[in-house]
Amino acid sequence: xxxxxxxxxxxxxxxxxxxxxxxxxxxxxxxxxxxxxxxxxxxxxxxxxxxxxxxxxxxxxxxxxxxxxxxxxxxxxx
Numbered sequence: 818x819x820x821x822x823x824x825x826x827x828x829x830x831x832x833x834x835x836x837x838x839x840x841x842x843x844x845x846x847x848x849x850x851x852x853x854x855x856x857x858x859x860x861x862x863x864x865x866x867x868x869x870x871x872x873x874x875x876x877x878x879x880x881x882x883x884x885x886x887x888x889x890x891x892x893x894x895x
Contacts, residue, residue, distance in 0.1 A: 835868065835872060836872045836873070836874065837862050837866070837868075837872070837873055837874070838874045838875075838876060839858050839862075839873070839874070839875045839876070840876045840878065841854065841858075841875065841876070841877045841878065842878045842880060843877065843878075843879060843880070844879065844880060844881070844882050844885070844892060845879050845881065845882070846879070851877055854875070854877070855875045855877075858873070858875050859873045859875065881893075
């Protein structure tokens with residue numbers, strides 16, 4: 818009669834462990850640069866692992882320049 822509940826996913830999908838998640842922490846960038854970065858990272862995983870692009874996730878965490886430093890100085894002060 819009915820079907821079993823399946824976590825909202827239908828059709829063939831990659832297993833959770835087969836879905837790479839790439840985290841990029843960086844200072845603010847334009848949307849255009851972030852689009853290009855996401856495309857290139859995705860392409861690299863598709864080429865290296867022979868997986869569908871749909872399985873690759875890229876998370877961008879932007880940190881304001883006054884909230885991180887390098888070489889002993891805030892990035893905002895450089």
